[in-house]
Amino acid sequence: MASPFIVNTVELLRRLGTQKDLSLIVSASRFGFDDSRIADDSLIDVNLHLESLTNGIVVHGVLDAHWQLQCRRCLRPISESSRAMVDELYQRIPDNPDAYPLVGEQLDLQPMVRELVLLGAPESSLCSPDCPGICPQCGADLQSDPCTCDAKRIDERWAVLDELRQQLGEQELPAIT
Ligand SMILES: [Zn+2]
Numbered sequence: 077m078a079s080p081f082i083v084n085t086v087e088l089l090r091r092l093g094t095q096k097d098l099s100l101i102v103s104a105s106r107f108g109f110d111d112s113r114i115a116d117d118s119l120i121d122v123n124l125h126l127e128s129l130t131n132g133i134v135v136h137g138v139l140d141a142h143w144q145l146q147c148r149r150c151l152r153p154i155s156e157s158s159r160a161m162v163d164e165l166y167q168r169i170p171d172n173p174d175a176y177p178l179v180g181e182q183l184d185l186q187p188m189v190r191e192l193v194l195l196g197a198p199e200s201s202l203c204s205p206d207c208p209g210i211c212p213q214c215g216a217d218l219q220s221d222p223c224t225c226d227a228k229r230i231d232e233r234w235a236v237l238d239e240l241r242q243q244l245g246e247q248e249l250p251a252i253t
């Protein structure tokens with residue numbers, strides 16, 4: 077199946093001012109982001125407007141990403157959105173250092189879209205800023221299921237102190253003069 081991101085440039089360049097709209101929703105999985113936090117059901121809403129001008133093909137538009145992620149502390153699913161604005165130029169003979177090269181008759185917008193969407197991807201994913209995460213000892217989700225590991229550790233510490241106190245108590249205390 078042809079990529080929905082491939083645009084025929086012959087059509088666009090035949091007459092200056094030719095316009096073309098591209099509206100599609102794609103799964104983030106098609107971009108192969110190398111990020112285990114990004115679930116395959118994350119969707120990217122692509123809305124682009126292309127126009128052929130004397131200096132090349134300009135692409136304007138908006139990329140709305142709806143990320144399905146995992147909290148990195150407790151692994152709960154969370155949703156986040158990000159928006160990237162598109163303002164790019166494709167040129168057959170580049171005279172603009174920021175322009176993308178236009179090679180052949182097919183213009184593949186996917187690499188540009190991938191780059192911009194990835195720039196907007198969330199850096200750190202937490203279900204809440206103070207997510208307590210998972211107990212490293214018993215694996216309980218501390219947000220909904222407070223475990224007793226900490227309390228037990230404190231009890232153990234007290235037990236050691238109690239023992240010390242007992243040992244001291246059995247000794248003769250030095251007389252204070
Ligand atoms: Zn969390």
Ligand SMILES: [Zn+2]
Pocket residue numbers: 211212213214215216223224225226
């Ligand atoms: Zn625990």
